[in-house]
Amino acid sequence: MQLQLQNIVPTPLKDKLLQRHSDVWNKQLQLNNAEYIKIKAPSGTGKTTLVHILYKLRKDYDGNVLLDDKNLATLNADELALLRQQNISIIFQDLRLFPNLTARENIELNRVLQQPLYESNMTDEMAALLGIMHILHQKASMCSYGEQQRVAIIRALMQPFKWLIMDEPFSHLDKHNINKASALIDAECKKRNAGFLLTDLEDDEHFNYTRLLNL
Numbered sequence: 001m002q003l004q005l006q007n008i009v010p011t012p013l014k015d016k017l018l019q020r021h022s023d024v025w026n027k028q029l030q031l032n033n034a035e036y037i038k039i040k041a042p043s044g045t046g047k048t049t050l051v052h053i054l055y056k057l058r059k060d061y062d063g064n065v066l067l068d069d070k071n072l073a074t075l076n077a078d079e080l081a082l083l084r085q086q087n088i089s090i091i092f093q094d095l096r097l098f099p100n101l102t103a104r105e106n107i108e109l110n111r112v113l114q115q116p117l118y119e120s121n122m123t124d125e126m127a128a129l130l131g132i133m134h135i136l137h138q139k140a141s142m143c144s145y146g147e148q149q150r151v152a153i154i155r156a157l158m159q160p161f162k163w164l165i166m167d168e169p170f171s172h173l174d175k176h177n178i179n180k181a182s183a184l185i186d187a188e189c190k191k192r193n194a195g196f197l198l199t200d201l202e203d204d205e206h207f208n209y210t211r212l213l214n215l
């Protein structure tokens with residue numbers, strides 16, 4: 001699936017954007033199938049805003065987002081649900097786990113709401129890989145933020161997608177866990193021939209990015 005950003009300018013950022021260069025805002029940008037895109041930008045420059053625009057959580061912007069030539073703004077509720085079930089999976093910066101559900105229930109709830117891609121035992125495989133088997137039975141609110149981040153990563157990987165969108169997904173993980181998580185994400189994207197867009201504050205070498213864009 002190809003994503004096209006055509007002169008996107010978020011309304012709250014309009015004035016700020018006139019004062020600096022960006023590879024993304026107010027540009028014609030084509031993100032091709034299976035690309036690995038890194039968006040690097042300082043705090044407050046709009047990373048989360050961009051992620052929310054692409055997931056159609058906000059509409060306060062000028063310009064157009066096209067998904068294989070279909071304008072995101074014109075999708076009806078059913079088409080949007082299908083897009084999120086089949087084509088775009090996301091790891092929010094604030095994770096958005098249900099605090100009163102266990103880590104496993106958070107993952108499972110999302111899995112069964114999609115056309116299940118994997119059996120539930122895949123949760124255990126991924127959890128073992130990321131070192132969180134022992135907290136799967138715990139309420140999400142009782143897990144550390146780094147544990148919750150790994151739950152959110154697994155939840156996103158248990159569904160089908162053509163694009164994986166990740167908003168500072170490793171902010172609370174140590175190097176060892178980042179290496180494990182990035183290897184798993186890379187393998188899952190390759191399996192699906194999917195691309196991803198990752199935002200972060202700094203440079204990193206977690207993936208072989210096809211493009212590095214400044215916001």
Ligand SMILES: Nc1ncnc2c1ncn2[C@@H]1O[C@H](COP(=O)(O)OP(=O)(O)OP(=O)(O)O)[C@@H](O)[C@H]1O
Nearest residue numbers: 012013041042043044045046047048049050093201
């Ligand atoms: N709905 C809104 N109304 C007014 N201003 C907003 C709105 N949403 C975001 N902003 C402003 O837009 C700017 C970008 O916010 P955003 O959360 O996208 O930044 P970010 O790059 O993700 O930051 P961080 O790295 O700190 O998470 C901020 O200055 C924020 O205050």
